[in-house]
Amino acid sequence: MIHGAVPLLHDYLIHSAGRLGDKVALVCNGRRVTYAELDECSNGIGQCLVRAGVQRGDRVMIFADNTVETVVSFWAVLKANAVVCIVNPLTKSDKLDYLLNDCRPAALITDRHLHSVFGEPAHMCRSLRQLIVSGPIEDDELSRLPHAIRWETAAERNSVAPARKSIDIDLAAIIYTSGSTGEPKGVMLTHRNMTTACTSIASYLELREDEVILDVLPLAFDYGLYQMLMAFYTGARLVLERSFAFPAQILQVIKDERITGFPGVPTIFASLAELKSLKDHDFSSIRYVTNTAAALPLKHITMLRELFKGARIYSMYGLTECKRCTYLPPEDLERKPLSVGIAIPNTEMWIVDDNDRRVEPGTVGQLVIRGATVMKGYWGKPEATARKLKPGPLPGEQVLYTGDYCRMDEEGYLYFIGRGDEIIKSRGEKVAPKEVENVLMNIPGVKEAAVVGVPDEILGQAVKAFVVIEQGRIVGERQLRMECQKRLENFMVPKSIVIVPSLPRTDTGKLKKVALS
Structure with missing residues (x-):
């Protein structure tokens, strides 16, 4: 661990190399690197x-x-x-x-x-x-x-x-995330933002120097990136895999490397649940399991508890603009299984109504986050930044208006309701409907397109598209899917495409997505 003055992010590697130079820090693609x-x-x-x-x-x-x-x-x-x-x-x-x-x-x-x-x-x-x-x-x-x-x-x-x-107020990273406009936005994070988030998360996860952390998530995804940051902060070992595409292979890695930390998303846990002979595998080395989407389904909680006996299971919630908002202490999992927990250390949160007034417990409103983890803003997008960062309760500060709708109970535990900007969370990735709609609209013969997220047991949410074809043109679902596969990342390609005669609209002519499902 690093003590004393607030470090820069890369001090994590420098200090750990100074203390533990000969220790294997990274296992990746058959290579072991100190x-x-x-x-x-x-x-x-x-x-x-x-x-x-x-x-x-x-x-x-x-x-x-x-x-x-x-x-x-x-x-x-x-x-x-x-x-x-x-x-x-x-x-x-x-x-x-x-x-x-x-x-x-x-x-x-x-x-x-x-x-x-x-x-x-x-x-x-x-x-x-x-x-x-x-x-x-x-x-x-x-x-x-x-x-x-x-x-x-x-x-x-x-x-x-x-x-x-x-210095620590300089930018360390820009992490791109999709927005409701369909244009990716670059979240600007300073060294202070990222070191604060890292130390906060590492503290409640109780990370140790002898951890062996499995990372099957892309380093381009902040959840995947922070596994590396926390590993090197503590002087632990990171076992980095390209994906969870071959679950049986990953299970062997868990055994061979004696993995202690297993970060996942609902898609990974759903894939685990479908595997046969799981009980034949040795998971005794696992000390903790984390999930960062909405609250885990009850069947996944039951499965994880049976599979990783004795492991601490953390349900968490966050967004790139502040990395992490909440975590549910493992001891509260049984009594509050649908909650995403309490504010992470060194962070405050509250919920406001449409008039920016704090609401009573049990009332649904927009979540606001205050703390040093809050982003600097969106790269090159001052208007989008102004919609998210607003004056806080103390002079001269800015707090994050998440755009996510939640409620809080009497004990201060948060319950996630939905994303106010229509972002679809599929396979642990954010999908902007507008970005998919733009691709569909550029396909010859397509007149209109609307994309929504629908509940899915495995994906969390599945991307579903509704398409209106121009009169006299013949365009089938297969052709639409092939064009999407050419132009979109795999997780953004609609799971289902429905060709409809028209899209529902309000009296003022606006698209009425609530009528689509």
Whole structure:
């Protein structure tokens, strides 16, 4: 653990490497990497970025899978006094182009196997001064990329980090999240935002140096990213997997690595519930299990308790704009199974009505969060920022209006009701209906489209689309689905598409989504 002055985020790696240099910090894709190796390799990448002209406050985008290179790059960007932005490797080329134009990064770190996605957008991005490519790549292919060098060239281990210039109110990361407009918004988080959230969560999870934390969630997803941050903060070990696509393989990893921490989402727990012979597996090493969506279904709670006997089970709720809002102490799970809990340490919360007045217990209203975890704002979007950050109860401060509707009981325990901005939470990912609708509307023959979230036992919510076809055109559900698969990440593709003659509207002509299901 780090004591004394408030650290910068990358001090987590530096301090743990200083204390535990020979300890294996990361297990990933068959590789075992020590704290010292991560520290020195990230110094090398950091120095390379500085030589390329990356300056304090510049953005550096990482477009890659959950790999050793992604982990190293994250810390390297921070050491270069820059702002890190990890992008989901499932992102399509058009969206990556948007993100590059919005973020205007000075450098892009990626992998050769994603060349078909990043190639053209990288050429079009005028802000790029360095492109670092991992994986096998031919000389002629590398030479055709702008400002490109191989990962191996950039990553020479170095005992000296770039000169330290950042302070804790500087931006550390921009994490993109979808919004109701359909345009991804970059959540700006300072070093102080992220270190506060990390220490708060680590404290109530009671994390220890001997933890072995499993991470099957994308590092581009803040829930996945914070598993790495908390592991390196405590000097623990992170076991990083690309996904939970092959559950039997992950169960073997749990056994082989003696996993102690298992963060999941409803989709993962639903997949576990469908597996046969679970009782034949040894889960005795698991000390805690976490869930970060809405409250777990009762059948999942029962299943997890039976499966991970003796483990602490945490139901949690949060949003990227402040990382985490609440957690339900494991001892309260039985008496308040539908609650997402109490405010995390060093955070306050309350609920207001439409007139910004605090409401009585049991009344549904908008949740407001106060604390050092609250974001700096949305990158390049002052109007969207002003809708979320408003003056707080004390002079000169701003608090977060989440846009989520909740109620609180007499004891201060929170119950999540719904997301006010229509965001769909599917497979643990946020889906903006407008973004899916925009894709559908661009398909020839489509007249109108509306997308909603419907309850789903496995996904939490499933994406459902209603489409009106232009008169005289023939467009089938299969064609619509294929076009969506070409242009959207997998979790955004509608599970069901219904072709309808018209969409319901109000008397004033506005789309009436409440009539769709």
